Amino acid sequence: MISYCTNVHPAEDVAGIMRQLDEYALPVRERLGDDRLGVGLWLSAPVARGLADDRAARRRFRAELDARGLAVYTLNAFPYGGFHxxxxxxxxxxxxxTDEARVSYTIDCVNVLADLLADDAEYGSISTLPLAWREPWSTYDDLRAAESFERVVRAARATGDRPIKLAVEPEPGCVLDTVADALGWLSNRVDPEYVGLCLDTCHLAVSFADPAQTLAAIAASTVDIVKVQASAALHVEKPSEAREALAAFAEPRYLHQVRELGDRVLKADDLPEAMRDLPGRGPWRVHFHMPLHWTPEAPLATTTDVLRTVLKGLPGEPHIEVETYTWSVLPDAGDLVGGIAAELRWARAALAREGASA
Known part of the structure; x- marks a missing residue:
């Protein structure tokens, strides 16, 4: 079952999460005509800790989700808190x-997901950040991070018959900037039964990596795709002719890394920096999660073609989650319930066309 990620909602306590689910997830489920809707929960660190410490609270939370026809297969444990x-x-x-707080938070998420996991799930997945922002980072940090993953894996092994797996999500600008970086780091450092890849197709597109070649590299490695975040980047073929259109996306909340394709891939850590420093002679990909069903007016476009290629060649049946967290900062975003429902319809149709399971 495809899920939508609830990190689009700002709630950071259980009561607030339930209010957001009632306000958005239930109407989305009803609009789609579904008996059950997959929700990829984002739990801030205090929420995860409170639930992990209280089994009765986890059971009540699970009962509330079941009563609403909401099914949990995956958590997003990339943002620790304050995501809005x-x-x-x-x-x-x-x-x-390398930080104890990251380890504790992820272990809390492991223990919570074990009790929230939908009855028909073969495993649970938790997406997580690609170690850190790229600097400062050292060989010693590599060793500490590998030890941290092993501690989480030990916790995951203790949860029961259905494994809870970590899914490391490469992102531009981070220590594991690309899928190739992630494959290199994860190989021989982690238990492949419990740690794999979260393939975010927006991030993949921004890197200008060939999606078919990327899938082939993953297949040739020891690393599995545990989770796919179905997402699309902003694409601009001629940035020099699109400055006014791009300016609408240079918002202050989130980081919007930019890559320009030329003889080599040029890099900027945020859109305002790119508009100031990059030459703009080659096409740009911007880390701005765009609604999957949108077709922006020229000169803007999106990278849903990368997502379609991934879905066509996707091995196995990893968890798939629509993760457009940027609705609150999108120009002319419109109705959130209608937008999420439209994205899920688009994703289901794309999955069906490519022969994947929705």
Whole structure:
């Protein structure tokens, strides 16, 4: 079952999460005509800790989800908290995987997901950040991060018959910037039964990596795709002719890394920086999660072609989650319930066309 990620909602306590689910997830489920709707929960660190410490609270939470026809297969444990603060930017990469707080938070998420996991799920997945922002980072940090993953894996092994798996999500600008970086780091450092890849197709597109070649590289490695975040980046073929259109997306909350394709891939850590420093002679990909069903007016476009290629060649049946967290900062975003429902319809249709399971 395809899920939508609830990190689009700002709630950071259980009561607030339930209010957001009642306000958005239930109407989405009803609009789609579904008996059950997959929700990829985002739990802030305090919520995860409170639930992990209280089995009765987990059971009540699960009962509330069941009563609403909401099914949980996956958690998003990339943002630790404050994901809807006025300015997030680099704070989303803190704490990093060398920090005890990151380990404790992820273990809490493991224990919570084990009790929330839908009855028909073969495994649970938890997406997580690609170690840290790229600097500072050292060989010693590599060793500490590998030890941190092993501690989480030990916790996951203790949860029961259905494994809870970590899905490391490469992102531009981070220590594991690309899928190739993630494959190189994860190989021989982690238990492949419990740690794999979260393939975010927006991030993949921004890197300008060939999606078919990327899938082939993953298949040739020891690393499995545990989770796919079905997402699309902003694409601009001629940035020099699109400055006014691009300016509408240069918002202050989230980091919007930019890559320009030329003889080599040029890099900028945020859209305002790119508009100032990059030459704009080649096409740009911008880390701005665009609604899957949108077709922006020229000169803007999106990278749903990358997502379609991934779905066509996807091995196995990893969890699939629509993760457009940017609705609150999108120009002319419109109705959120209608937008989420439209994205899920688009994703289901794309999955059906490519022969994947929805």
């Amino acid at each position: 603060d006025e300015v997030v930017k680099h704070a989303v990469y803190v704490p990093q995987w």
